[in-house]
Amino acid sequence: MIRFSPAAIIGIVALLLLPFAVRFFFAASEKYYLHLLIQILLWSFIYTGWSLMGRFGLTSLGHGAFTGIGAYTTVLLWNFAGLTPWLGIPVGVVLSVIVALLVGYPCFRLRITGHYFALMTLALTEFVRLCIVGLRDYTGGSLGTQPRRYGDGVSLYAMQFEPDRVLSYYVALALWAFGIWMWLKVDRSMDRYALDAANQDEDAAASVGIDVTREKLKITGLSAAMCALGGAIYGQYQMYIGPDTIAGLGVSLNIVFAVIAGGLWVPLGPTVGAVFTQLLSETLRVGMQGSATLRDWLGSAALALDTAVYGLLLVLFIIYMPKGILGTLMEWRGRRKRIADTAAVARTG
Amino acid sequence: MAMLGVSGLTKRFGGFTAVKEVSFAVEEGEILGLIGPNGSGKSTIFNCIAGLYPPTAGSIVFEGEEIASLSPNRICHKGIGRTFQIPRPFRNLSLLENVALSAFFGQAGNVSRSDCWRLAEEALGMVGLPTDALGGTDGLGAAALKKLELARALATQPRLLLADESLNGLDHAEMEQAAEMLRRIRQEKGITIVWVEHIMGVLMRVVDRVVVLDHGEVILQGKPRDAQADRQVIEVYLGPEAVA
Numbered sequence: 001m002i003r004f005s006p007a008a009i010i011g012i013v014a015l016l017l018l019p020f021a022v023r024f025f026f027a028a029s030e031k032y033y034l035h036l037l038i039q040i041l042l043w044s045f046i047y048t049g050w051s052l053m054g055r056f057g058l059t060s061l062g063h064g065a066f067t068g069i070g071a072y073t074t075v076l077l078w079n080f081a082g083l084t085p086w087l088g089i090p091v092g093v094v095l096s097v098i099v100a101l102l103v104g105y106p107c108f109r110l111r112i113t114g115h116y117f118a119l120m121t122l123a124l125t126e127f128v129r130l131c132i133v134g135l136r137d138y139t140g141g142s143l144g145t146q147p148r149r150y151g152d153g154v155s156l157y158a159m160q161f162e163p164d165r166v167l168s169y170y171v172a173l174a175l176w177a178f179g180i181w182m183w184l185k186v187d188r189s190m191d192r193y194a195l196d197a198a199n200q201d202e203d204a205a206a207s208v209g210i211d212v213t214r215e216k217l218k219i220t221g222l223s224a225a226m227c228a229l230g231g232a233i234y235g236q237y238q239m240y241i242g243p244d245t246i247a248g249l250g251v252s253l254n255i256v257f258a259v260i261a262g263g264l265w266v267p268l269g270p271t272v273g274a275v276f277t278q279l280l281s282e283t284l285r286v287g288m289q290g291s292a293t294l295r296d297w298l299g300s301a302a303l304a305l306d307t308a309v310y311g312l313l314l315v316l317f318i319i320y321m322p323k324g325i326l327g328t329l330m331e332w333r334g335r336r337k338r339i340a341d342t343a344a345v346a347r348t349g
Numbered sequence: 350m351a352m353l354g355v356s357g358l359t360k361r362f363g364g365f366t367a368v369k370e371v372s373f374a375v376e377e378g379e380i381l382g383l384i385g386p387n388g389s390g391k392s393t394i395f396n397c398i399a400g401l402y403p404p405t406a407g408s409i410v411f412e413g414e415e416i417a418s419l420s421p422n423r424i425c426h427k428g429i430g431r432t433f434q435i436p437r438p439f440r441n442l443s444l445l446e447n448v449a450l451s452a453f454f455g456q457a458g459n460v461s462r463s464d465c466w467r468l469a470e471e472a473l474g475m476v477g478l479p480t481d482a483l484g485g486t487d488g489l490g491a492a493a494l495k496k497l498e499l500a501r502a503l504a505t506q507p508r509l510l511l512a513d514e515s516l517n518g519l520d521h522a523e524m525e526q527a528a529e530m531l532r533r534i535r536q537e538k539g540i541t542i543v544w545v546e547h548i549m550g551v552l553m554r555v556v557d558r559v560v561v562l563d564h565g566e567v568i569l570q571g572k573p574r575d576a577q578a579d580r581q582v583i584e585v586y587l588g589p590e591a592v593a
Contacts, residue, residue: 190450190453190454190458190462190465193442193446193449193450193453194450194454196439196441196442197439197442197447197450199441200439200440200441200442201437201439203401203421203433203437204433204437204438204439205439206400206401206420206421206422206425207399207401207421207422207425207431207433207502208425208450208451208454208455208501208502208504208505209422209425209426209451209454209455209456209457209505210422210450210454211420211422212422
């Protein structure tokens with residue numbers, strides 16, 4: 001049972017009331033701000049899913065494949081077989097868990113870790129992207145495709161909720177809360193210790209009875225399932241899926257960057273990462289694409305500049321803030337508290 | 350029947366034969382010293398028993414069951430605990446967590462979460478480390494890290510403990526202390542011990558029997574005093590001129 005602190009309760013209430021605050025303060029552009037919030041929540045969920053395994057040194061660049069499998073399976077089953085996403089999403093999730101285990105098993109048995117694991121999973125992402133592009137008759141190739149509309153407006157059967165932004169917000173919020181709950185559940189499990197131990201020393205971990213391969217497969221399966229679910233819901237919200245937006249290396253890299261930026265070892269790290277990256281890319285996009293000077297100077301290349309800035313920031317983060325924004329802040333707070341405690345002891349002593 | 354029976358054990362790494370048809374038995378309740386100079390194959394035998402290396406040939410029978418080529422975690426679950434020659438703590442976890450996870454996974458998760466913390470405290474107490482050890486492993490010296498290795502192995506509740514060169518890197522007083530600890534583990538917990546060591550002095554006073562290895566082969570099995578009197582053993586350890 002998770003007990004909520006007063007701060008957490010205030011946070012939850014604030015999140016529940018947020019759409020109304022947006023309506024009150026930004027009535028004119030309510031849809032845009034809600035869209036930003038929904039994006040942040042959906043990506044937070046996907047990032048949290050990745051961080052479940054990322055925090056144990058399993059740096060996967062393959063999660064763009066899992067989000068893609070989740071999104072495409074759901075949409076294709078709906079468009080071509082008329083299968084409701086209520087069933088399509090579970091199929092997508094199971095499919096992506098199977099793929100994760102197929103790729104994971106040989107990697108973990110042969111002890112492919114670190115850079116090599118990243119490369120293996122990178123190949124997976126590219127494989128899935130090529131499949132999507134190759135099956136263009138169904139998937140729309142690199143242009144992407146849309147789930148077939150089911151009537152006008154919101155539909156429970158077709159899981160189409162995008163026309164109602166407030167409803168979409170709560171869908172995204174529920175998903176995000178589920179992600180945080182899962183993170184905490186893993187963090188408080190014994191498996192967490194097994195994976196921390198295996199990350200440090202696989203032989204020593206095995207010598208105290210840990211089945212390293214099994215533990216890694218469990219967390220990989222869970223992480224893939226969450227990303228597939230996130231990808232599918234994202235597709236349902238956007239009402240569009242494309243290799244660039246939900247299924248490719250770009251997605252994989254965004255996930256890794258956001259989580260590292262936010263903080264890999266704290267529950268809200270991936271969320272802070274999502275807030276940071278979404279706001280950053282939005283500001284850069286609006287700023288750069290709206291700047292006449294930049295357009296005159298670089299032409300249409302200015303459109304790609306936000307990605308370049310993104311890359312540069314990633315390098316800076318890895319070098320100067322390896323614990324991420326939230327991780328670093330919490331460390332500072334911890335240090336200041338310790339200093340204050342020591343001072344208090346010194347005064348009383 | 351012996352608790353552990355090793356017969357015809359051979360381990361080759363490419364063209365190099367590290368262990369050649371080694372056979373010996375470990376009786377329940379004894380402390381057996383596995384000794385020999387550096388490179389004599391002690392650690393290789395040890396790692397074959399613990400499942401880290403699959404043997405090239407031969408059999409390893411523990412409590413009537415063939416365990417050669419089982420994975421290390423399975424062997425741990427069968428009731429064999431091990432330490433590493435060079436301590437390998439999980440540096441990203443606290444002392445207590447290091448030992449608690451061993452208690453939990455060492456018994457294949459058949460122990461409740463609250464029990465594993467209690468077992469961890471017990472194991473830490475047994476080796477003389479603080480039981481409220483919430484700190485990390487960074488500040489620990491060689492002797493404390495050895496103790497942690499031992500506590501981790503004990504927490505898995507083994508019936509047979511494989512202790513790998515426990516005394517390496519310790520000063521004289523610490524060596525005496527470590528030897529005493531192994532004796533106490535046998536006495537209080539009834540754990541059978543195979544002690545791999547190349548420092549002979551302290552070991553000889555604690556073990557019941559020794560198996561002496563040289564170049565991957567057994568050159569003597571017997572009581573410690575037999576080994577100390579044996580020409581071949583002295584020659585291996587001190588060179589041919591010491592015999593003459």
